[in-house]
Amino acid sequence: MTDELIAEVKRLIIESLRIEGMSSDEIETDAPLFGEGLGLDSIDALQLVVGMENAFGVVVPDAAVGAKVFRSVRTMADYIAQHAA
Amino acid sequence: MNCFMFPGQPLARCASLPDDADFAQIAQLVQKLARFDLQNLAWLSAEEGTGEGNGEGTEEGTEEGTEEGTEEGTEEGTEEGTENLGLQLYGVALSLYRLRRLRLDGVQPDLVAEHSMGIYPALVACGSLSEPDAIEITWRIGAALARMAKTQQYALGCVLGLRAEQVQIIADHNRLHVANHNTSRHFLLSGTSADMAAAVLEAVDAGAFTARFFHYDAPLHTPPIERLEGEIVGILADYRFAEPLCPLINHLDQGSLRAREIPKFLLRELSRPVYWEKTYRALRAAGADRFFEVGAGDALKKYNRWIEGEIEK
Incomplete structure (x- = not known):
């Protein structure tokens, strides 16, 4: 997994969730995305699923897998690296 | 064009509540009219709930509220108040608070929209209902719904x-x-x-x-709620709805509600679905381009984000 992929994932989060006033640098790579982290919820998760599919062709099939994938930017990047065609 | 959107009942309370005079006033109203303690999300006994409210509404409205609260509060608000009803009151209280803050900031709506139980504070935003009446209607209709769970x-x-x-x-x-x-x-x-x-x-x-x-508590937004028609009509007959000062776009057919239509809508909406995507698209078509979610959470903004993504495709 490259730093470039980490940066792409951060941009994906900002663009998919239309987060205003936040740059990629402000998202910590290992911080939790849900709960006390960015405070994302299941609506956001579905938005990220669609964003990942569009940007990387990677499918997150359900919430159980999503709970692992969306733990942090790093886990998202790991999943993309493992599953991208 | 500013659109104030009023969300429905939240599923949970935020970690902390606003700590200022405006929220304290609204919390007092909720305590007085519904015997519900917002700080602790707890129903109060008749004695505990008699604290003086700081009503903004008409004297008549407050008086009615007090009498109804005393008579029905013992039966519904204290002994049979439910978690859902408490969350409804919490949601309405936060909407009323955020509405006050927006007004203080000089932000006014050109359009008002509502989702489910968000209709009650939405009516306040349009000038159709007072804050005390919105709280009291929330409580009385919520209590009627809660009885279905028996x-x-x-x-x-x-x-x-x-x-x-x-x-x-x-x-x-x-x-x-x-x-x-x-x-x-x-x-x-x-x-x-x-x-x-x-x-x-x-x-x-x-x-x-x-x-x-x-x-x-009840099969909300479904036809079986029609069983409560007589009771809901009786509750709504106790209130007067002023003509909205700005368009109030309803979530059923996306029309703009007039004062005379409001009681019928308040009854119908309980037994019919909420069509938020259609409502958002209607708001956009009407020219709304600045959306303020006036209440707990940001679910409506997130739905709008999803819909926008599909529009852009």
Whole structure:
């Protein structure tokens, strides 16, 4: 997994969730995305699923897998690296 | 063009409540009119709930509220107040608070929209109802809904990721109704708890990204609520609705409600689905380009974000 992929994932989060006033640098790579982290919820998760599919062709099939994938930017990047065609 | 959007009942309380004079006033109103303590999310006894409210509404409205509260509070508000009803009051209180803050900041709505129980504070935003009356209607209608749980257990089910046709098939299989059409992939089912449990499993099997349910006092936004028609009409007859000062776009047919139509809408909306995507598209078509979510959470903004993404495609 490259730093470039980490940066792409951060941009994906900002663009998919239309987060205003936040740059990629402000998202910590290992911080939790849900709960006390960015405070994302299941609506956001579905938005990220669609964003990942569009940007990387990677499918997150359900919430159980999503709970692992969306733990942090790093886990998202790991999943993309493992599953991208 | 500014649009104030009023969300429905939140599923949980935020970690902290606003700590200022405006929220204290609204909390006092809730305590006085509904005997509900917002700080602790707890129902109060008749003695505890008699603190002086700081009503903004007419003297007549406050008086009526006090009398109703005293008479019915013992029966509904203290002994039979439910968690859902408390969350409804919490949601309405936060909406009224945020409305006050927006007004203080000089932000006014050109359009007002509502989702489900968000109609009550939305009426305040339009000048059709006073704050005390909105709180009292929330409590009285909520208490009527809560009594349905005496004979049957009900639930609402969130289904994310399936298409409308798939969700409708699952609803039909399980004797449920689609209560909210929030976006092309975000739906809420409503019906009995037993049927809901089966529907949630079916939704997961059908490929839903998430499907979960939570118990609710009544089959909200479904035809069985029509059983309460007489009671709801009686409650609404106690209030006067002024002509909205700005367009109030309703979530059923996206029309602009006039004062004379409001009581009928308040009855109908309880037994009909919420069509949020249609409402958002109607708001955009009407020229709204700045959206303020006036209440707890930001679910409506997130639905709008999803819909925008599909419009852009």
